[in-house]
């Protein structure tokens with residue numbers, strides 16, 4: 042039930058000894074999901090308390106090198122350090138990202154003669170033309186990867202935009218609904234929202250004991266919402282002994298952008314517990330930021346406000362903003378970025394956090410809906 | 413005239429916080445030549461006193477990820493941090509490596525929409541079938557990259573093996589002769605030898621002064637080896653006032669291998685001042701090392717002995733061998749690898765050095781040939 046986010050790289054453009062290139066991990070129920078994988082992510086994993094071998098899903102927001110170039114090496118190193126269970130079928134790592142990702146990974150793994158002890162599948166999101174200037178679009182020839190899979194590759198899917206929601210439906214299972222949405226950047230970029238399903242409320246066992254109902258099949262029927270007739274003849278409805286359901290948590294991670302595109306982000310991120318957004322440059326440099334397809338703290342705050350997010354986490358800082366602990370006189374002050382976002386969010390309930398490499402942010406279970 | 417080698421990554425298989433993935437820099441005459449470029453090399457540059465922007469040539473020994481995956485990101489970051497001189501034509505970085513390197517780099521740069529402020533050319537070495545087991549050979553389809561160059565790519569060459577020398581002739585200019593030679597590994601791997609040209613001896617100006625010859629055109633003619641007639645009528649030959657020429661230095665860098673292949677390495681590395689060789693595992697694990705296409709210290713020492721190298725530098729250590737400064741009780745002892753190589757080299761004039769990340773090794777000018 043515990044859920045947290047760990048930032049492995051909070052720098053923009055390239056990895057530096059102060060800030061790694063983009064990568065963050067969402068941990069939940071023993072699985073780790075990786076969002077972006079800049080060069081050096083595997084080394085950042087080793088420096089952290091997280092295990093790269095727990096990764097079951099990878100989400101790549103866009104194909105810029107500072108979000109992508111660490112992926113082939115990470116997969117190779119996970120494989121090298123794996124102790125495969127010969128009885129278990131090797132797990133398949135699902136990788137989601139823009140068209141072209143499949144070809145990049147296949148070419149990198151094939152030319153380096155890399156064999157993996159697990160399989161992987163790349164599911165590609167079809168970008169829209171409006172997501173980038175013309176020069177940021179990849180020609181179809183660049184993204185077609187042919188029919189010959191890498192030996193450890195399983196066929197992936199191509200995920201189209203759902204025109205009704207303006208979102209891409211990536212995952213919809215018992216535990217999670219995961220969607221992607223469109224962003225505008227120098228190249229097509231995406232954001233992701235991960236929403237836990239509602240959890241059924243707990244049975245009020247104290248009340249059941251008072252009524253003389255012992256643990257057994259009746260408990261199960263009540264949990265399923267059925268009514269049951271007690272020995273006394275009394276009909277007990279589920280409502281009487283079931284606490285209200287727990288709303289699922291929602292975590293949203295934006296890729297690089299100078300703005301969201303369309304309404305998908307509002308649909309996907311409404312009421313987010315945590316919204317992670319880039320803030321490459323300070324408000325005073327908005328023109329330069331937008332020119333490079335990036336955001337300032339105020340722009341990030343506007344997105345958080347539009348979604349009613351509870352916590353806005355800023356990351357992807359220009360390497361000129363050193364971590365607070367390393368800052369010297371005359372250096373740019375990264376905490377200024379926090380203040381700029383807070384100014385926009387004044388009066389709202391949204392809290393602002395500055396990410397740093399290796400920061401872990403727990404995401405608390407929601408309270409009952411009625412509380 | 414100064415020349416040195418700096419190790420940026422001395423670990424095998426993958427980068428770790430203790431040892432970076434393979435990369436070393438040969439500095440000479442204001443230029444930096446990079447040998448191999450594992451993931452994280454750009455960050456290792458930032459941690460060192462070297463400047464990545466000084467790189468004019470790159471040599472990739474083979475296409476395993478721990479020698480290659482840092483290259484696209486390094487080029488992008490050099491470009492991002494460059495202050496181009498609008499008057500000067502941008503320099504062209506020459507990149508040498510096995511067939512397939514051109515396609516890897518082109519696909520990585522194109523799919524990430526990376527534009528560079530300088531141009532580059534990839535010169536590919538044609539491997540021989542015997543350089544690896546069958547499964548390590550790339551199909552021709554994998555290495556063909558088509559006619560469409562990346563916007564900053566200049567047409568590169570394909571370098572064939574010279575059957576007379578069993579070497580590849582890469583560079584032959586006023587200053588240097590650079591050759592590659594064949595190695596056996598799990599995938600085709602190459603070594604490189606860089607040889608400085610002989611330097612003409614200095615003029616003995618003290619003697620010329622005694623003879624009353626003043627600096628001027630006569631000096632130039634003597635330096636060119638001509639005889640001159642002095643005012644006194646005396647004929648002065650160049651031999652009388654020219655010191656013997658200085659032999660050039662020779663630095664050889666082997667790629668991953670379990671053995672050299674053919675005679676090229678002897679031809680290229682004879683009398684090397686410095687020979688850099690991998691020693692992935694200790695002598696006691698030779699079987700495992702060879703199975704994975706790697707060497708032990710004894711095997712590296714045998715290569716140094718065959719070439720009469722003056723200094724053997726070991727690197728590319730399994731990540732289980734921590735740097736001496738980080739070693740704790742019970743850890744494998746990397747200095748044992750040095751002793752194993754020294755045992756083989758007992759009685760020879762070859763010195764053994766263990767590389768560590770950020771070690772810089774100066775390579776002294778040679779003494780006069782007659783000394």
Ligand SMILES: [Zn+2]
Pocket residue numbers: 053054063105107108297357
């Ligand atoms: Zn970025």
Ligand SMILES: [Zn+2]
Pocket residue numbers: 103105226297
């Ligand atoms: Zn970007």
Ligand SMILES: [Zn+2]
Pocket residue numbers: 424425434476478479668728
């Ligand atoms: Zn290696």
Ligand SMILES: [Zn+2]
Pocket residue numbers: 474476597668
């Ligand atoms: Zn190798």
